[in-house]
Structures are given as C-alpha cells and as structure tokens.
Amino acid sequence: MAFEISDRLKKLPPYLFVAIDEAKAQAISAGVDVIDLGVGDPDLPTPEHIVQRLITAAQNPANHHYPSSQGLAAFREAAAQWCRERFGLDLDPQQEVVSLIGSKEGIAHMPLAFVNPGDVVLVPTPAYPVYHIGTLFAGGQTYYLPLTEDKGFLPDLSAIPEDVISRARMIWLNYPNNPTAAVATKDFFTRVVEFAREHNLIVCHDAAYTEIYYDDFRPPSFLEAPGAKEVGIEFHSLSKTYNMTGWRIGFAIGSPELIGALTKVKSNIDSGVFQAVQEAAIEALTGDQTCVAKAREIYRERRDVVVEGLRSLGFRVQNPQATFYVWASTPPGYSSADFATRLLKEAGIVVTPGAGFGEPGEGYFRIALTVDKERLAEAIERIKGVQF
Known part of the structure; x- marks a missing residue:
C-alpha cells in the first residue's frame, strides 16, 4: 500500500x-x-558534577511523573539567575522564562505561535536550517537575508523590500553565528530593536553559542539592547556550553507575551523535559563554571x-x-x-x-x-x- x-x-x-x-x-x-x-x-x-546530579535526581520517584511544559520553577529560577550573572538581565522566572527540549525544539515551534499561512519570516542565510523549516511547517513564507563577508556576515536590514517588510511577522538572528562564526555587538542589536519597532516585527535570537568565545570578546545577549525584551525572545541551549547535546535541555527568555504563546504551543505538543534532566541542568547553571x-x-x-x-x-x-x-x-x-x-x-x-x-x-x-x-x-x- x-x-x-x-x-x-x-x-x-x-x-x-x-x-x-x-x-x-x-x-x-x-x-x-x-x-x-x-x-x-x-x-x-558532560562534566561529572552534572552527571552525578542526574543520577541522584533520577532515583527520586517524584521525578518519574509528567513534567510541566513550562518547566520546573527551580529550573526557570536558575536560568534567570544565570542570565542575570552573565548578561545583567532582570527576568521574571514565572513569565519570562520557559524550558525547552533543547533549543531546536523551541526554535521549530516558535513560528506556530505567531505565523499564519502566507506571513513572511525573515531568515538569514547561510544559517541553521531549522529557522526555515519551522517557518515552512507553520505555513509561512521565508524571505532570505544574505549574510556576506563584506558586511561582517550581518544582515543588511535596509536592503529588505518594503512589500516584504509589510508582510513580515518575525526575523531570526543567530550570534555568535553558525556556520560563519561571526559575532554581533550590542550596537547592532540596538539597531535591530529599532527596526523591529518600526515594522512591528518579532525578533527571535538563537544564542546557542554565547559561551564559546575567545580572547577578549564576550558575546552579548540580544536582550541587553535597550527595549529588546519588548520585541524579542532569545533561545539558549545547554548543549554546547556544558556538552549536553544528548540531554535535550534549553530555555527561552524574553517578552512575557512571546514566552506565553510559545508555552501554549508546547503545552499542546509536548510534555516537558524529564525533571531529573532539569535538576541536572540546575546544577550546570548554578554550579562551578x-x-x-x-x-x-x-x-x-x-x-x-x-x-x-x-x-x-x-x-x-x-x-x-x-x-x-x-x-x-x-x-x-x-x-x-x-x-x-x-x-x-x-x-x-x-x-x-x-x-x-x-x-x-x-x-x-x-x-x-x-x-x-x-x-x-x-x-x-x-x-x-x-x-x-
């Protein structure tokens, strides 16, 4: 058949x-x-202290039940604390943080919360393929923003046609960047916030690589830019920072409205991250760095x-x-x-x-x-x- x-x-x-x-x-x-x-x-x-926390947590029967799609309150508090210490961000763990089954899951589901069939999503290229794939699954249309060496692999926002901007619902960014390894400054993010306000755009920033940096450069969070939390959401992953790719744990932070909508999508699609993994992630975020x-x-x-x-x-x-x-x-x-x-x-x-x-x-x-x-x-x- x-x-x-x-x-x-x-x-x-x-x-x-x-x-x-x-x-x-x-x-x-x-x-x-x-x-x-x-x-x-x-x-x-994965560092041993994180593994040991998982072993202990997995032996607790309280962690054997369905978890919340939003994530353990303790995990969201740990994520907020980590963001405060690393980026100086002030986040409400209840409304501005949500757990993810790895950042890929959140990235793929984000368009389902805000993109209707025919809406345009601005996607950088070359880029992680999931920005386009999530758009496609939501019925949206991808408009590609070329990242070229002469512009430091940053998108040229001024080159986007007006008829595209008028139909666009969100824009994806990823810095430090995969695959080009390019970085962005807080000044660039500030310009993106102004652009988003002008055109009523949702900014989605994939921040999976902020902790893999060298020399004197420390990558900023998009949410460090003034007004960024009003227009944006940022996706973080423990995969690369703590060598936890197979554990499938991450989190998103940002606008309460954006976090709330993504959480609603997740509550109808997944059953959250195994609580023992969340406890191990708490150890990662709050333990010895x-x-x-x-x-x-x-x-x-x-x-x-x-x-x-x-x-x-x-x-x-x-x-x-x-x-x-x-x-x-x-x-x-x-x-x-x-x-x-x-x-x-x-x-x-x-x-x-x-x-x-x-x-x-x-x-x-x-x-x-x-x-x-x-x-x-x-x-x-x-x-x-x-x-x-």
Missing part, C-alpha cells in the same frame, strides 16, 4: 547533516579512517591549530572570536560540495560544504572543532597531501 506524504514534507530540502552522515558511513564501511569535522556535536564529556572555562581553552587551542594550519596551506580563513567552528574559503575553481567530496575521498576528512547552509555559503566550508587537537593536526597534514 502506497502512502503519499504531506505537501509540507515534500517542500523540505534534504536535511544537511543526514546527507553528511550517509557519505561518512559509506567511507567508513569502505575502510577509511575518517576524521569527522562535520556536525557540531562536542566530543568533550570552571568546566566551561576549560572547554573554551580546549576549543581555543583547537582553533589555533586549524586556523594556522589552513593559512599555512594558502586557505583564506578568519580567526573566529566565538563558536567552535572555522569558516574558510574553498580553493579557486571548487564549489563547496566538490571540495568537501574530494576531501572525503582523498583525505578521509568530513567538512560541511557552505552551500548546504544556503546559497551565500557557496565558496566556503565549515570545520567543527569537535575532535582533539592532535587529530586536527593530522587533518591539516592530510589536506596538505591533496593537490588543489
């Missing part, structure tokens, strides 16, 4: 990382020693190996101030897909072709710093052996 999938699924592009996994699996099955620099999944373990500083130092060392190594081979690459990604230009004459394919076939290295994140990503590739520095140095040596 044949079943026809829905139109919304037919419109979906192939999910980028699924295709990468398939190519990697084929290489491994052929006996290739693959160095995977593709998907951004930290190789560092030395583990985060150590992770940053490890990623900084890895960044230096990759950036210096690629530059020594003639690649054009900027030194990222944040994220655990390196965004580099492909050699002349190579598309990003052709370059990535050749690296896998001839060097056993997986990188992500920039075009997979959107058309303006063509001519670039992304390296994830999620293997140890010795393995990264080996990858540089393998690349050196490929003639481009």
Whole structure:
C-alpha cells in the first residue's frame, strides 16, 4: 500500500547533516579512517558534577511523573539567575522564562505561535536550517537575508523590500553565528530593536553559542539592547556550553507575551523535559563554571591549530572570536560540495560544504572543532597531501 506524504514534507530540502552522515558511513564501511569535522556535536564529556546530579535526581520517584511544559520553577529560577550573572538581565522566572527540549525544539515551534499561512519570516542565510523549516511547517513564507563577508556576515536590514517588510511577522538572528562564526555587538542589536519597532516585527535570537568565545570578546545577549525584551525572545541551549547535546535541555527568555504563546504551543505538543534532566541542568547553571572555562581553552587551542594550519596551506580563513567552528574559503575553481567530496575521498576528512547552509555559503566550508587537537593536526597534514 502506497502512502503519499504531506505537501509540507515534500517542500523540505534534504536535511544537511543526514546527507553528511550517509557519505561518512559509506567511507567508513569502505575502510577509511575518517576524521569527522562535520556536525557540531562536542566530543568533550558532560562534566561529572552534572552527571552525578542526574543520577541522584533520577532515583527520586517524584521525578518519574509528567513534567510541566513550562518547566520546573527551580529550573526557570536558575536560568534567570544565570542570565542575570552573565548578561545583567532582570527576568521574571514565572513569565519570562520557559524550558525547552533543547533549543531546536523551541526554535521549530516558535513560528506556530505567531505565523499564519502566507506571513513572511525573515531568515538569514547561510544559517541553521531549522529557522526555515519551522517557518515552512507553520505555513509561512521565508524571505532570505544574505549574510556576506563584506558586511561582517550581518544582515543588511535596509536592503529588505518594503512589500516584504509589510508582510513580515518575525526575523531570526543567530550570534555568535553558525556556520560563519561571526559575532554581533550590542550596537547592532540596538539597531535591530529599532527596526523591529518600526515594522512591528518579532525578533527571535538563537544564542546557542554565547559561551564559546575567545580572547577578549564576550558575546552579548540580544536582550541587553535597550527595549529588546519588548520585541524579542532569545533561545539558549545547554548543549554546547556544558556538552549536553544528548540531554535535550534549553530555555527561552524574553517578552512575557512571546514566552506565553510559545508555552501554549508546547503545552499542546509536548510534555516537558524529564525533571531529573532539569535538576541536572540546575546544577550546570548554578554550579562551578570552571568546566566551561576549560572547554573554551580546549576549543581555543583547537582553533589555533586549524586556523594556522589552513593559512599555512594558502586557505583564506578568519580567526573566529566565538563558536567552535572555522569558516574558510574553498580553493579557486571548487564549489563547496566538490571540495568537501574530494576531501572525503582523498583525505578521509568530513567538512560541511557552505552551500548546504544556503546559497551565500557557496565558496566556503565549515570545520567543527569537535575532535582533539592532535587529530586536527593530522587533518591539516592530510589536506596538505591533496593537490588543489
């Protein structure tokens, strides 16, 4: 019996990382020693004090029941406290914080709260694919905002046509940025707030990488900009900060109206985060932060190996101030897909072709710093052996 999938699924592009996994699996099955620099999944373990809190909490029968979609009050209070200490934000844990089953879940569901069929959502490109996918599932229309190197990989808000702005309901931002590793300043966020007020836009900021930073730069929260909480919502994840990708825990903060609507969507779709995981997340947010500083130092060392190594081979690459990604230009004459394919076939290295994140990503590739520095140095040596 044949079943026809829905139109919304037919419109979906192939999910980028699924295709990468398939190519990697084929290489491994052929006996290739693959160095995977593709998907951004930290190789560092979750800190032990967080794991131990989970073990204790999982043994408590009180945590074996349905949790609230909004999240434990103690978790929301811990998230508010963390935001106060890190960004100086004053948040009401009851109305301005909601737990998420990882930030991806909240990002995907956000358009369901405010986007009607035919509404426009402003989405950066190249970008994390879920901003567009969430828009599509809500029946909205994506208008892409190109992120180009000459503009510091920031969207040019003045270039958006007036007829698009008039139909737009929300705009997505992501800084520090995946995949380009670009960063934004509080001044930029202030301009976005003014733009949003002028055009009655909801600002959705994906802040998954604010704690992976280097040198003297500390990424700001969008909500630090004056008036930002009146127009925006920000999505935070414990995945990258505390190496908890598989735990599926995050939170959103911002306007009570936006948080309330997202919570209403969630209450009709999911049953919340396992309370033992929330307790472990409380330990992460309120406990010793030395583990985060150590992770940053490890990623900084890895960044230096990759950036210096690629530059020594003639690649054009900027030194990222944040994220655990390196965004580099492909050699002349190579598309990003052709370059990535050749690296896998001839060097056993997986990188992500920039075009997979959107058309303006063509001519670039992304390296994830999620293997140890010795393995990264080996990858540089393998690349050196490929003639481009």
